[in-house]
Amino acid sequence: xxxxxxxxxxxxxxxxxxxxxxxxxxxxxxxxxxxxxxxxxxxxxxxxxxxxxxxxxxxxxxxxxxxxxxxxxxxxxxxxxxxxxxxxxxxxxxxxxxxxxxxxxxxxxxxxxxxxxxxxxxxxxxxxxxxxxxxxxxxxxxxxxxxxxxxxxxxxxxxxxxxxxxxxxxxxxxxxxxxxxxxxxxxxxxxxxxxxxxxxxxxxxxxxxxxxxxxxxxxxxxxxxxxxxxxxxxxxxxxxxxxxxxxxxxxxxxxxxxxxxxxxxxxxxxxxxxxxxxxxxxxxxxxxxxxxxxxxxxxxxxxxxxxxxxxxxxxxxxxxxxxxxxxxxxxxxxxxxxxxxxxxxxxxxxxxxxxxxxxxxxxxxxxxxxxxxxx
Numbered sequence: 195x196x197x198x199x200x201x202x203x204x205x206x207x208x209x210x211x212x213x214x215x216x217x218x219x220x221x222x223x224x225x226x227x228x229x230x231x232x233x234x235x236x237x238x239x240x241x242x243x244x245x246x247x248x249x250x251x252x253x254x255x256x257x258x259x260x261x262x263x264x265x266x267x268x269x270x271x272x273x274x275x276x277x278x279x280x281x282x283x284x285x286x287x288x289x290x291x292x293x294x295x296x297x298x299x300x301x302x303x304x305x306x307x308x309x310x311x312x313x314x315x316x317x318x319x320x321x322x323x324x325x326x327x328x329x330x331x332x333x334x335x336x337x338x339x340x341x342x343x344x345x346x347x348x349x350x351x352x353x354x355x356x357x358x359x360x361x362x363x364x365x366x367x368x369x370x371x372x373x374x375x376x377x378x379x380x381x382x383x384x385x386x387x388x389x390x391x392x393x394x395x396x397x398x399x400x401x402x403x404x405x406x407x408x409x410x411x412x413x414x415x416x417x418x419x420x421x422x423x424x425x426x427x428x429x430x431x432x433x434x435x436x437x438x439x440x441x442x443x444x445x446x447x448x449x450x451x452x453x454x455x456x457x458x459x460x461x462x463x464x465x466x467x468x469x470x471x472x473x474x475x476x477x478x479x480x481x482x483x484x485x486x487x488x489x490x491x492x493x494x495x496x497x498x499x500x501x502x503x504x505x506x507x508x509x510x511x512x513x514x515x516x517x518x519x520x521x522x523x524x525x526x527x528x529x530x531x532x533x534x535x536x537x538x539x540x541x542x543x544x545x546x547x548x549x550x551x552x553x554x555x556x557x558x559x560x561x562x563x564x565x566x567x568x569x
Contacts, residue, residue, distance in 0.1 A: 230313030236320060237311035240296035246281070247274040247293055295324040302335050303327070305343035314347045319357070323349075326358045329376070334368065355492075363493035366486035373495045405470060405502060408490040412467035417446055422459040424452030474499045 210227065213220040251270035268276065271293075279289040299307035299320065306323070309315040315323075323346055330338055341364060349357055366373045386400035402410075417436035418429060425432070425448075432448060439445040450459040470490055477483035478496045487499035494502075 232317040233313045236317040240299040243296040244300050250274040303339040305339045309343050316350050319349050322354045322357045326361045363486040366495050370484040370495045374497050408470045416465050416467040419465050420447040421450040422457050425450050
């Protein structure tokens with residue numbers, strides 16, 4: 195791989211270390227070069243992993259041809275993982291993930307892999323993109339590869355959820371019917387699970403519809419904010435305590451643990467839960483467009499957006515020509531609309547500086563009634 199020439203040579207490492215004494219600018223330049231080297235080396239690692247897997251598959255095929263296939267035998271892929279795991283110093287599960295990533299970068303998405311090999315896509319971004327490709331249909335690989343190769347270099351500062359959202363939104367643009375079917379399948383598999391983990395603790399996890407999950411989170415956050423700033427607990431700890439207070443004791447406030455006699459947290463009213471925000475183009479609501487909408491910062495298909503808009507008891511429409519596809523959850527600036535709304539802007543989209551901006555309408559669903567805790 196020509197791009198790796200001199201990347202990690204002892205001479206280059208020595209040069210980088212000497213450059214650290216040249217001042218802040220040289221140090222930042224060194225960080226940038228190291229970041230590029232990590233990307234190039236990850237690309238090379240992917241190539242080696244795929245080559246090892248191919249070698250194992252060929253060797254296994256020869257062995258089976260000579261000795262025959264036994265009753266209890268590994269598949270070529272399983273045999274490759276058995277050898278890759280100790281070579282990489284990871285578990286079999288992690289080796290499987292690395293092999294999938296390597297195949298994506300070298301075979302399934304070669305244009306994206308080329309950007310990684312050139313150091314134009316960071317190692318972190320490539321790994322995050324790889325995690326987001328698990329549900330991609332095989333028939334979309336060619337166009338998805340071209341789309342990712344163009345955009346991934348701009349995703350250096352994006353989080354996993356941001357990258358996942360951008361990719362999911364593109365799926366919706368390509369085939370909203372497919373994404374609707376996938377959503378319905380996921381909805382049928384929803385569930386909540388509990389598992390004791392020792393030390394008097396239990397783990398709770400599961401999956402539920404995004405709208406309901408956002409409302410649950412906001413309700414818990416509202417209860418978690420009933421303490422004063424001096425409370426020593428982290429937000430996630432207070433959120434856990436809020437769930438116990440609401441469901442276990444029917445209380446909508448937490449007891450502040452600041453320890454001060456002058457604390458007035460118990461006297462303050464419970465803050466209202468934040469509204470769940472739906473950003474959707476007016477053309478989608480009129481059933482004239484298949485553009486994705488954004489619910490609580492995540493992309494959803496247009497059919498779900500229409501259903502949520504119709505089911506909402508209180509809706510506010512705000513035309514926001516510069517709103518982002520992943521909006522911050524803020525209160526709308528306009529007054530509630532009645533029977534009329536502003537005319538829709540054009541539905542052209544553009545991506546700039548890792549952010550997709552679309553002319554859209556902000557639909558905010560407020561909770562009509564305060565949810566009563568179940569006991």
